[in-house]
Amino acid sequence: MDTGYRIIIADDHPLFRNALHLAVSQAINNAELQEVDSIAQLMQLLAEQGEVDLLLLDLKMPGASGFSALASLRHLYPDLAVVMVSATEEAAVVMQAMHFGAMGFIPKSTPLPMLVSALDAILAGDTWFPQGISLEQAGADNIAERLASLTPQQFKVLTMLSEGKLNKQIAYELAVSEATVKAHVTAIFRKLNVKNRTQAVIALSQTGEA
Structure with missing residues (x-):
């Protein structure tokens, strides 16, 4: 690619931020990565940063309640691609993420190789949700x-x-x-x-x- 992707990892757990950083680095070599550990830091960075290609957003972040952060981001930055990451894997939660406009949902239990594959698909413009969860469930x-x-x-x-x-x-x-x-x-x-x-x-x- 001619230019690298600009990606923000928003998670308040250092270990998982490191895991995501590693996965992104494996999925794409020339990504420009930045990390934040709160919604306040995230909003400040987005205001200063300009265009960002992808945001990996922890569902439970300081400064957010439920999907409030995702809903707010979709309103303020409708062109920003947001992927939720969460320790929760319940189908209802994944469906809510879909409804609020996330382009992916990655459980924190996802093995690294699958995480890399998910990011590959997302960065190519596709969506990625856990196996067995489909948008068809949202309605017919x-x-x-x-x-x-x-x-x-x-x-x-x-x-x-x-x-x-x-x-x-x-x-x-x-x-x-x-x-x-x-x-x-x-x-x-x-x-x-x-x-x-x-x-x-x-x-x-x-x-x-x-």
């Missing part, structure tokens, strides 16, 4: 209605995905950052109740739009 709305919920820009991105274009190509053609494209893709997955690009493109093709 009609596919046309789900497609209708997309914004014009999201629909444009989905069309480009169906043409086989990469995030970098889409970003260039739309004159936006690659991080913005990733955020659009994440929103598309969530709204269509799909887990990856292939399923999103299939959903589009079912309406005759692709």
